[in-house]
Amino acid sequence: xxxxxxxYNNTWVVDATARVLGSLSNLQKRxxxxxxxxxFLVLLVVALYGLSLPLFLLRKPFAKRFSxxxxxxxxxxxxxxxxxxxRLAQMHRYSPSMEDIAAITAKHRVWYLAFPLKxxxxxxxxxxxxxxxxxxxxxxxxxxxxQSESTEFSFVTEKELWENRNHAYDYWM
Amino acid sequence: MFSxxxxxxYINSHKRVEGGQQIVTYNYSFRGKTNKRYIVLxxxxxxxxxxxxxxxxxxxxxxxxxxxxxxIGEGSRIITTLANIIKVLYAKDDTSSFAFYGMHSEGEPxxxxxxYRLYARILENLVSSVFFQHEKSAKNSAYLLLxxxxxxPDLLKKVEAMFKELYEGVL
Numbered sequence: 569x570x571x572x573x574x575x576y577n578n579t580w581v582v583d584a585t586a587r588v589l590g591s592l593s594n595l596q597k598r599x600x601x602x603x604x605x606x607x608f609l610v611l612l613v614v615a616l617y618g619l620s621l622p623l624f625l626l627r628k629p630f631a632k633r634f635s636x637x638x639x640x641x642x643x644x645x646x647x648x649x650x651x652x653x654x655r656l657a658q659m660h661r662y663s664p665s666m667e668d669i670a671a672i673t674a675k676h677r678v679w680y681l682a683f684p685l686k687x688x689x690x691x692x693x694x695x696x697x698x699x700x701x702x703x704x705x706x707x708x709x710x711x712x713x714x715q716s717e718s719t720e721f722s723f724v725t726e727k728e729l730w731e732n733r734n735h736a737y738d739y740w741m
Numbered sequence: 742m743f744s745x746x747x748x749x750x751y752i753n754s755h756k757r758v759e760g761g762q763q764i765v766t767y768n769y770s771f772r773g774k775t776n777k778r779y780i781v782l783x784x785x786x787x788x789x790x791x792x793x794x795x796x797x798x799x800x801x802x803x804x805x806x807x808x809x810x811x812x813i814g815e816g817s818r819i820i821t822t823l824a825n826i827i828k829v830l831y832a833k834d835d836t837s838s839f840a841f842y843g844m845h846s847e848g849e850p851x852x853x854x855x856x857y858r859l860y861a862r863i864l865e866n867l868v869s870s871v872f873f874q875h876e877k878s879a880k881n882s883a884y885l886l887l888x889x890x891x892x893x894p895d896l897l898k899k900v901e902a903m904f905k906e907l908y909e910g911v912l
Contacts, residue, residue: 721876
């Protein structure tokens with residue numbers, strides 16, 4: 569069944585999705601028997617289609633742009649690096665929600681919600697792949713590019729530098 | 742902090758050969774808030790490594806000019822000025838690497854000097870690891886920023902060998 573045990577973070581998309589999915593869960597159990605309940609169901613379905621249509625339209629261009637990213641040229645200046653790091657931190661926070669949505673199986677989809685749920689799933693899987701791709705690009709900075717057998721110098725990883733820095737300062741280089 | 746700097750100017754450059762290696766020194770100068778003049782030497786070593794040094798001009802003839810403390814209290818602006826000079830050098834050649842040595846003051850041990858601790862803290866906060874590989878040696882009070890665009894996987898080994906030869910006692 570749809571799981572709502574995780575706490576969703578404060579973004580309107582994730583929050584809205586959680587509320588909608590929660591409502592769907594109740595609807596599937598046929599708790600709403602009155603006319604107002606069915607009217608709410610109609611509104612809910614319309615809202616879901618409204619949310620999923622932009623996802624459908626933007627999914628392919630986003631996937632195409634992401635596939636064309638050159639790992640060696642993504643971080644072409646410090647500001648871009650900072651922007652991606654912040655974005656990646658956000659992605660890690662939303663990962664539980666996205667993994668929940670990506671794990672919804674076909675048997676849990678009712679016919680009138682097949683399209684929106686499918687779109688939410690595609691979007692979640694794409695965002696999870698984007699997260700993993702960005703993390704892989706950054707992970708290469710956590711190993712030494714220039715090697716030495718000597719122990720005179722110790723390597724400072726990108727992760728260590730990011731965690732220990734004062735984020736009030738802008739990078740010089 | 743680290744946003745304001747003194748206006749600096751390029752003076753000249755000269756070449757010398759030391760330890761069988763050609764070193765080109767680029768000289769810059771700037772004046773601090775008390776109008777005292779600082780001299781900055783950016784020494785370009787083989788493998789595109791810059792070693793940046795600075796001292797107060799009035800200490801020019803002093804053997805321990807790099808160890809003297811001025812007690813003027815304009816450290817952050819001086820360091821920001823040096824950073825801007827480094828940016829100029831980096832803009833000239835984006836494969837340049839940089840080496841820093843925290844000289845010990847008189848009576849201070851050579852390992853993990855206060856200058857080294859300051860430089861390390863600043864470089865870790867203000868230079869990203871995307872363009873430079875950070876290598877530090879607290880024991881030797883040395884910090885390296887190795888440019889990731891430099892196409893030689895043995896760069897670190899060569900830098901260590903170079904500094905052992907040139908700067909006896911540093912490594």
